[in-house]
Amino acid sequence: MDAEPINDVFVADCPGRHVLDHVTSRWATLLIGALAEGPQRFYLLRDRIGGISEKMLSQTLRVLARDGLVAREVEPDSPPKVTYRLTPLGEELAAHLSGLIGWIAASTDDIITAQGRYDAAKSRS
């Protein structure tokens, strides 16, 4: 309501830039991508995302929950059951990231080929 907030990601230290940093942080992209397949429990997420530690999983989850992208649901059972799901806002984001992830899967071979060309050109002084 007050003036217009600067959400342009190209401007340093503006809110939009911080959002970009959250969303493209090392694990957030994979986490959103994993949750796009459906709500999941903590340990399932850990198994799905190769290489993530429990610390980074819970830390990233907390940031995304704070941003309103992920919802956390606790069923108070004897063995605690906690489920994470995307919020509607998170689903929108997931659509974009899933597209990106799909493109990577399809293009990685081309990129590796390009790397080979680049390295070969460099080694020829």
Add this chain to the structure above:
Amino acid sequence: MDAEPINDVFVADCPGRHVLDHVTSRWATLLIGALAEGPQRFYLLRDRIGGISEKMLSQTLRVLARDGLVAREVEPDSPPKVTYRLTPLGEELAAHLSGLIGWIAASTDDIITAQGRYDAAKSRS
């Protein structure tokens, strides 16, 4: 052609994961986004991307060039002129990232609101 290479980003240390790391690295997303607006000179990119240092700009540019996403063109003039442009592969990527950047610009306000709710709920012990 040989077997199937593992390009699934969810698998640790596979080629696809490395590509994801490049593409979502701190500056690469903004750099691709900036180049999506058209080929640009070095100093223009630096001015466009708030907060980037020359070191990180040239470093990120080099990684993306190696991946075959960005092309570097030198006109050997007295004042050196170097232009960077997206390759066709880079254009494909830019389409995905521009969508993401647009979503962020549109959703940042919602996210800030969510952060406020989250923090308020926490402070009430």
Add this chain to the structure above:
DNA sequence: CAGAATCCCAGCAGATACTG
């Protein structure tokens, strides 16, 4: 099972200075 807390290190990234 689902985390929080602590310790600790590698490497990302910034500042500065120099070069073609």
Add this chain to the structure above:
DNA sequence: CAGTATCTGCTGGGATTCTG
């Protein structure tokens, strides 16, 4: 203008341990 080189610090993130 368009970088590279070096130095250094800061912090992202891993390993481990502990709790409800």
